[in-house]
Amino acid sequence: MKIDKKERNKLVIVGLVPIIMLLNSVSKSVPQLVEKLYSTGINKPIRQLLSFISSIVPFSAAEFLVFTLIAILIVMVVILIIKIIKGGFLKQLLNIAAYLSGLYVLFMLFWGFNYNRLSFDKIAGLTIEKSSKQELYELCELLIERANNLRAQVAEDSKGVMHIEGGYKDVFKRAYLGYSEAAKLYPELGGSYGRPKGVLLSVPMSYTGITGIYMPYTGEPNVNNNIRDFMLPCTTTHEMAHQRGFAREDEANYIAYVTCTSHPDADFKYSGVMLALINSMNALADVDYEGFRQLYFTYSEGIKRDLQDNREFWKKYEGKIEKISDTVNDTYLKSNGQADGVKSYGRMVDLLLAEYKSGRME
Incomplete structure (x- = not known):
């Protein structure tokens, strides 16, 4: 089966998950490094930038984002069910895997490694x-x-x-x-x-x-x-x-x-x-x-x-x-x-x- 560029990118995103999980596991043993390189290093400007962007709107952008992300997932699952019935569901299964994997990877990059910083x-x-x-x-x-x-x-x-x-x-x-x-x-x-x-x-x-x-x-x-x-x-x-x-x-x-x-x-x-x-x-x-x-x-x-x-x-x-x-x-x-x-x-x-x-x- 030939894999196009879009599918290859989705596979890369899914493939990042075990790498991030391994990095998360390893980083738990080096809190001082996480503190210096991540929490007070690269992650701080990321948090501040996201905070600045969201502050432009007076309401909670997060509240709308949560419902949007859930709605997208529901639609993707419905399409998967239809594909299972009609055939050709593997591509949609990859779409869902890439979607959830992307959310996890962004969560860890934007904030998640802070669980491993210095107490x-x-x-x-x-x-x-x-x-x-x-x-x-x-x-x-x-x-x-x-x-x-x-x-x-x-x-x-x-x-x-x-x-x-x-x-x-x-x-x-x-x-x-x-x-x-x-x-x-x-x-x-x-x-x-x-x-x-x-x-x-x-x-x-x-x-x-x-x-x-x-x-x-x-x-x-x-x-x-x-x-x-x-x-x-x-x-x-x-x-x-x-x-x-x-x-x-x-x-x-x-x-x-x-x-x-x-x-x-x-x-x-x-x-x-x-x-x-x-x-x-x-x-x-x-x-x-x-x-x-x-x-x-x-x-x-x-x-x-x-x-x-x-x-x-x-x-x-x-x-x-x-x-x-x-x-x-x-x-x-x-x-x-x-x-x-x-x-x-x-x-x-x-x-x-x-x-x-x-x-x-x-």
Whole structure:
């Protein structure tokens, strides 16, 4: 069978997949090289360029791209089925293989190798080591004190729940300030990037339990703007961490905390501390439930209202779609080397404990 130029190109694209997979596997053993050559080397200008291009449009280009890519795949599968029935399906099978292979190769080139960069504790000069229940308890105590103080400085709505007057648009506008400050200590967080984008279909997105998503193909941090105000700043800065090449979820959470608490405004500081507090108290509840209960009663009434409001909000969206989404996300995380899957979000506490024990935490 004669192979034309187009088919040859498609075979080349498919052939790149095992090469990229091998390179990905090998690069896991040389994080310092990945950090220097890829994450802070060739990949940073790529991320910044994609971010600049997508910033030209005011809406989330990623949101439209996702539906477009899915629609293309559906059409290709339908054509394949027709070809199977009528005959001559091999060319269409190659088309689908080349399409999916191209998406994978671009994902890895645009962002994927960042999973193999230096871990943030190495970048930040923190030492992660085993911590006692008492140290975790003391960390939670400190975070509660900070959260209580900050909660008194933020605005409330008529229900007594934390409220950001300008909404998500104001959060997106101010979010860079925390990164500007944090970059003075950690230059890897610096750089020129486009603003975060709100998801138009945020309400349907809430049924998946997803609060934000970074799109490597467009360089955009996308935020579910339907979530509660006290979580908006930390969710936004979490997705911005991915934009800056930090792929691991636990590290993006910690960076969200760092950049929020570096921010000049109290609403960002409160959001960052609350993210840290929720993760730390969940960890404490697993190992010392009585200690967790004791500390919970020291929350200010404002914090309790915020948390209750958040629980009631998410209860409206619970269901099968969320479970399916969680399974898909878990599989994705595991496929990218986060062995604990969704549970990797809890590793943020190790970084918080390392910061606490280093004496850096206020």
